[in-house]
Amino acid sequence: MGTSHGSHRAALLAGALALGVATSLIAAAPAMAAEVKVGGGSLDWGFKASFRAYVGTGNGTPPIAVKDGATRNADGTFDFPATGGTYDAAAGTAKVTYGGTVVFSYPLHMFEITLANPTLVVDGDGTGALLADVDLVANGGSTEQHLDQAEIATVVTTAPAVTDGAVSFSNLAGTLTSSGAGAFAGFYSAGSALDPITASASATATEPEEPQEPEEPQEPEQPGGSSSAAQKITAAVSGGALTLTSAGSAVALSAATPGQTATGNLNAVTVSDLRGTNSGWDLVGQVTDFASTGGATIPAANLGWTPTAAVAGTGLVAANGVTNAVAPGSPVAPGTGLGASRTLCKADTGSSLGSSTCGAALSLGIPESSAAGEYSAVLTLTLA
Structure with a gap:
């Protein structure tokens, strides 16, 4: 699920959405005399910045939530406190468990993904893994998946920095696994680069801060002073981008004869039109011929659609004098369909600012001359 400026493309394959459920476990290094039980530390990770930015524009309440000890860092990533495990500073190995939960919620796009209790495994040979519990609920509950300590990412590791017996790993490169790609509903493919991982572990827990002494009460101001004060607030609003995002990358049509x-x-x-120019946009789609594994084809013109479109609400008060409006494209019947470029939805100049959601009911007419088989095609959406 990428976004770009100018022309934007999202390829949707006509086939069943496959979610990976394989769970790989990475064994920790053998216990050694220098192995230390973990008493404190933390893991900072954000999964992927582009995913946080996408979910952050959604209608979840809130779109991104942290709980069970996890906290949000100033840069938008997440901090998970250490809960156990072991490490060997001399060997550069570790298997440290961290606690906390992050929930990504986007009801309008029909998914909720919960990531909890990450575990960092460092093998001391430049390799490692990040494991986590992941729950996926998508498509109105028709797609559900639960993974316990699945390998979400492979990790390229470096020798830890050692300070007073504690270890820290900084900016470790992570790569999404097939299990991680499935757990995150296929938004990113296996092999995608993830946010860097920074983690620490120590033998003792972090000391709590000393409670501060209460401040002395201030003397009340003497009468005669001003009862109000004014402050001028300024904000610079810069133009953003015209972007296209998709809630999925595969569509399974019903069986037919x-x-x-x-x-x-x-x-x-x-x-999302965040350019600040209100200059309008048009989203069009065109499909390739459907081909079967046996070499038979169904012409692209036999795929029709009935588009839908709606403005996405944000809960904010609209800018004065600005109206956001979107219109669906005209229905196209099978036989005169998407073999040519057709409009899915559009917003005219003067009413395009903000975000809109578009969809379509699809109908593929199967010619009586069609051979039996499983057919697929690629529908490309282009935003301009």
């Missing part, structure tokens, strides 16, 4: 119509729904897409 020759002469019937296979139906389904396009994954919802969101267009």
Whole structure:
């Protein structure tokens, strides 16, 4: 699920959405005499900055929540406190568990992803892994997945910095695994680079801060002073981007026989016009011919759609005099369909600012001359 400026493309494959459920466990290094039980430390990680930015524009309440001891850092990443494990400073090995939960919620795009209790494994040979518990609920509850301590990322490790017996690992490069890609609903493919990981572990817990002495009460001001004060507040608003995001990358149509119509729904897409120019946009789609594994084809023109469009609410009061409006494209029947470029939705000049969600009911007419088989095609959406 990427975004870009100018022309934007999202390829949606007509096939079933596959979520990886394989769980790989990485064994910790053998116990050695120098191995230390973990008493304190923390792990800072943000999964992926682009994903946080995307979810942060959604309608969750809130879009990103932390609990069970996890906290949000100033840069938007997350801090998880150490809960146990061991490390060997001399060997540069560690298996440290951290506590806390992060919830990514986007009801409008029909998903909620919960990541909890990450574990960092460092093997001392330049490799490692990040494990976590992940729960995925998507598509109105029809897609659910629960993983316990699944390998979310492979990690390139370096020798730890050692201070007074404690170890710290800084900016470790992480790469998404197939399990991680499935757990995050296929928003990113396996092999995608993730945010760097910074972690620490020590034998003793972090000492709590000493309670501060209460301040002495201030003397009340003498009468005769001003009862109000004014401060001028300024804010610079810079232009952003015109972006396209998709709630999924695959669509499974219903089964049909020759002469019937296979139906389904396009994954919802969101267009955000944050350029500040209110200059309008147009989102169009076109599909390739459907091809079967046996070499048979169904012409692209046989895929029709009935578009839908709605303005995405934010809860904020609209800027004075600005109206956000979006219109769906015209329905297209199978036989005269998406073999040519067709409009899914559009916003005219003067009403395009803000975010809108577009979708479509899909209908694929199956010619009576079609051979049996499993067919697929690629639908490309282009934003301009």
